[in-house]
Amino acid sequence: MTSSAVPYNLNEIGKFFLLSGVWLGIIFGAVWAACWAVGMLVPQLILNAYPNDPCALNVANAIRLLTPLVGVMVFIPINAMYMVLAERRGLALFTVRKGPNRVGPDGFLQTAADAVKLLFKENINPHGGDVLMFTLAPIIFFAPSVFGAIPLLAAVTSNHDLFKIVNLPTGIFYVLAMSSIPVVGIVMGGWASNNKYSLVGGLRSAAQAISYEIPLVLAIITTCFLVGSLDVVNIAQMQKGTDNLASFGFLNWNFFGAGAIPHYLDLLMQGKLEGAQVVTSAFWSLALAFCCILLCGIYLTGACAEINRIPFDLPEAESELVSGYNTEYSGIRFAIFFLAEFTNLFIVSTVAVVMWFGGGATPFPGFLDANTFASIATPFNQALAQAGLPPLMDGQTMSGAFWAIFKTYALVYFAILVRGTLPRFRIDQLLDFGWKKLIPLSLILLLAVTYIRELV
Amino acid sequence: MGDLSELATLASKHMETWLFYLVALITVPFAFGVLLDRNIIRAGFLLIGVFGGISALFLLLQAQFLAMAQLMIYAVGITLVVVIALMLTNPRMEEDKSPSIPAQKAPAALVGTLLFIALYMAILSEGWGNNSEALSPDNITIIGYSLLTHYALPFEFASILLLIALVGAVMLAKHDHFNSKADIDEIEEETKEISERNEHVVKV
Known part of the structure; x- marks a missing residue:
């Protein structure tokens, strides 16, 4: 060099x-x-x-x-x-x-x-293809991601009044149900193209989505189970750190064992632990944190496969299948597929942020928090108030949105880094990895978390 | 401020009826499409519309959890499995143009009518436990408790049934090529033939 x-x-x-x-x-x-x-x-x-x-x-x-x-x-x-x-x-x-x-x-x-x-660009319908299904496929691929993302808005804006309505009691389950629909669009598009490459791409996508959805959902369920709620706003707010040690900043995130570590540190500092308890309690807290980090890893892996990103982009493996399920697409239909793919990447990152990385909470108490943003917002709001207009922003929502965006894009960049680093899997390796490694691991983690959270 | 509770009061009984008919208007044609479409794979995809409509009905009944489960398991999972099975068994993806066999028509009509009458009578019968009290907002918690206490046994049986199906599928899919001696002999012969042919090719 x-x-x-x-x-x-x-x-x-x-x-x-x-x-x-x-x-x-x-x-x-x-x-x-x-x-x-x-x-x-x-x-x-x-x-x-x-x-x-x-x-x-x-x-x-x-x-x-x-x-x-x-x-x-x-x-x-x-x-x-x-x-x-x-x-x-x-x-x-x-x-x-x-x-x-x-x-x-x-x-x-x-x-x-x-x-x-x-x-x-011109929209071209392939010869012998099913035109109706061919047109519907990109829409079915794209629409659910729009609706699926909506409950997350409530979580990342600290439950702002305007976004309260989109918060459902089934929260994360709704997001999962919606994000499982796009696969149908891929299979449909692959079949309707009347093209062997497209069809193989569609079938691969279905096999992949079905096998990786299980570890993905199990990882999320285990975390919900640890937190005790399906409601995304609840989950995000529970991870909000304070400046006292029992729930300190980023240590309170689900990523670090849903508050097990700061709780242990707090007990240790107050001298409430005696003798062997100091060691055993530390062991179980660390074990829980380790389980949570693994769960997050399983989720990110499964999500990568769900949204067909490298190293799991077999449905559109360009060295084998031309361009997979979207080979025959052109013009705005192709644009919709493209749009949806990147939107899905953003959504799965947001889900990870809400589930494991504290949603819109600041990692360090007092650093760029609601007060900081409130002081930024005040001059704007005053200027608007003089013109007789409603206030533009409030500190709470600003800080929530800022941190949620920051963390989400950090995960998106991580996905780009992974894409730049890892080679593509082969289809049998992919299915082996899903069924023989990830699913057993996620089941073991579900069991482990059940017991460890009682011991912490 | 438009709150969820306000919306709930807005959605009076009257509105629910209208919404029901709207959903039915969308779902029933899909169901007919599944039965009547000669292109069997397209019929499979139309199932999504039917299951989606049913999930909308669950939503109307304020059973959010069931609606989402319906969407996730039936509209996506089951439909995909059905469609893929159809694609694998009908690889040419041609429309099924063979005429239906007349001898099958009468029994089919009979079974269909009987099934319709049975379902209709079941729907009209008493004992559906109609009560108009409002559902609690956290009925997921209630579903969870009842599944693991009152209905624990059926729940476990369902999981055992699934396990049996899984093991059975693995057994069926597992092609044990080397379990009989005849198979091994056959393969040995084949390899011998191939190697002889290769030698021949090399000589030439």
Whole structure:
């Protein structure tokens, strides 16, 4: 390696961070503005125009209820654009290339241009294919991810009033049920294409999704069982750390044994443990934390297989199947498949953040928490109040959203790193790994957690 | 503020009836499609619509857990297994154009009618335990408790049934090529033939 290689790459890493910052700013500015407009501004304008009118009140409330949907709808396309760009630039970093760098300033607009190109391409129906199913497949692949993501909004915005309605008592189960539907879209698209490669891709996807869904669901169930709730808002709030040692910051996350470690440290500091108890209690706490880390690992592995990412991207293995289930797709239908794939990556990362990494809680108490963001928000809110408009943001929601986004993208970058590092599995290795390793391991962990949580 | 409780009061009995008919209007054509579509794989995919409609009915009855389970297990899991089995047994994916056998029509109609009458009478019968009291918001907890206390035995039996099915499937799928002597002899002969042929090729 030449001596100039290292500073060159540092420069590229700097560009990558700049790109991420700019794009994330655009995404969340747009989503925040849309939610504010639909949830606060429009209802207020309606109520100002027709005061004391019960019908106007109903209309305003109905518009307010649409906020989560509008937020998700604005978020998904822009977010997918950013994620595709980040993935290409990230992979370029790992392989010491430059990545897309021509369109717009330093390639910032590459995926925007790609999206426009895809939208204007011709839709081609394959000869002898089933046109209706061929058209429906991308929709079935995409729609559930929109609806599935919605309850998570309540969890990551600290249960904001506007998003309260989307919080279901079945919470995480609803998310799982919704995220299991897209496989049907893949099989359908693969079959309707009337193409052997597509069909093999679709069948592989089904086999893979069915086998990896079991460890994935078992990992989530075990964590729900440890926490004692299915409600995503509850799960996120239970992990919220405080600054006293019994539930300190990030140690209180489910990733570290759902509060077992800080609880042990607290007991130790207060001197409530005697003799052998110091050791046994430490052992069981660490064992529980170890189980939780393994559960999170199983979940991430299963999720990788569910959303067909490398190393489990057999349904679209381009060296064997051209492009798998989406070989015959072009134009906007292909764009929808593409969009859904990246949205699914974002959603599984969000689920992991809510289940194991504390949702919207700060990792260190007092660091960029609700108070910090409240002080940032105050001047904006005051300026808007002078113009007679509703407040733009509050500290609690801001901090929740910021940290949830930060953690989610950390996991997304981890997925990109995995993609840049690992080779693709073979189909028999993949099924062996799922059925003979992951499923037994997750069953053992379910049993282990049952007993250990009584001993901690 | 539009709260869930407000929505619940909005959804009066009247509205529930309308929603029921709406769901039925969507589900019943799907069910007919499953029966009437000559393309058997498309019929398999139409099952998703039927199961989805049933899960919507569960949602109307405020049985959220059942609705989600229906969606996850039937609409996705079962349908996929059905469709894949169809694809593997009918690899040419042709439409089934063979005429139906007339001798089968009469018994089929009879069984269908009898089944319909039995289900209809069951639905009309008493003892469904109609009570109009509101469901508690955490009925998942209640389902969990009753599954592990009052209904523990049936629950366990269901799992044993599944285990038997799994073991049976493994036994059926396991091709033990080398369990009989005849098989081994056959394979040895084949390998001998192949090696002879290879030698011949090499000589040529």
